[in-house]
Amino acid sequence: MTQEEINNTNWTQSVAGVCICDGKVLLARHTYGNGNGMLIIPGGYVKFGETPEETLVREYQEETGVTVKAGKLLGIRFSAKDWYAIFSAEYVDGDARSDGDENSEVVWMKIEDALEDETVPGLTKTMIRCALSGSGFELTPYQTTRPGNFLFTALEGNT
Numbered sequence: 001m002t003q004e005e006i007n008n009t010n011w012t013q014s015v016a017g018v019c020i021c022d023g024k025v026l027l028a029r030h031t032y033g034n035g036n037g038m039l040i041i042p043g044g045y046v047k048f049g050e051t052p053e054e055t056l057v058r059e060y061q062e063e064t065g066v067t068v069k070a071g072k073l074l075g076i077r078f079s080a081k082d083w084y085a086i087f088s089a090e091y092v093d094g095d096a097r098s099d100g101d102e103n104s105e106v107v108w109m110k111i112e113d114a115l116e117d118e119t120v121p122g123l124t125k126t127m128i129r130c131a132l133s134g135s136g137f138e139l140t141p142y143q144t145t146r147p148g149n150f151l152f153t154a155l156e157g158n159t
Contacts, residue, residue, distance in 0.1 A: 009045045012082040015052045016043025017060060017089030018131035019068050025114050025128055026089075026096060028063055028103035039109070039120045041086070041127060044102075051150070052085050064106045066094040072136030073152045074127055086127045088136060 018041050019026040027039040044059035046052060053070035060068045071088035096106045114120050114128060130136065137152035 005047075008047050010048055011045060013046040013052070014044060014082070014084045015046065015055045015059070015087065016041045016084070016127070017056045017068060017070065017087045018074065018127050019060070019066065019089040019091050020111065020128075020131055021091040021108070023111060024108040025111050025131075026064060026066060026091075027107055027109055027114060027120065027124070028098070029105045029107075029119075031102060031104050035121070037119065038124075039107070039114070039117065040124050042103075042106075043084075043086075053087070056087055056089060060089060061094075063099045063102055064094070065097040065099075066106075067092040072138050074130040074136045077123075086130075088131050 026042065028042045029039050030036055042060050042063045044055065044063070046055045047058075050058070056070045057068060060066055068089035069092055071090050073085060073087055075086045077084040077086075096108060098104060098106050109117070111128065111132070115125055135154070137154050140151045140153040142151050
């Protein structure tokens with residue numbers, strides 16, 4: 001990562017996505033930090049000036065070679081210092097491959113196998129289950145005078 005990339009990264013905002021296609025979920029084996037050796041849903045940190053949905057698309061492409069479209073907001077984890085938003089990720093195209101840096105392999109794994117695999121952490125399993133439920137928050141248009149504000153809701157018609 002270049003110094004410019006480091007300076008342009010908002011280290012308090014991150015996203016990930018659950019991409020399910022043909023009964024399989026796309027997972028990446030992490031190579032660092034607490035997730036080292038674990039199969040997790042792809043994602044990463046938001047760059048300044050980027051929306052969470054744009055981050056999801058960029059991170060998937062960089063880390064897996066797969067192009068996705070952000071779908072429903074499945075969940076968000078808050079702490080006193082940061083947040084982590086998880087979206088459903090609709091497969092668009094591309095062949096899964098490792099980036100050779102942040103992950104050592106990228107695999108399409110049968111959903112039932114992922115939910116049983118000991119190297120898939122609990123948060124990833126929870127988010128896979130959420131994606132399978134079909135529920136979630138959708139981007140909802142509303143009138144605002146503040147550009148860059150977005151509203152996600154779970155209105156009855158959205159789920």
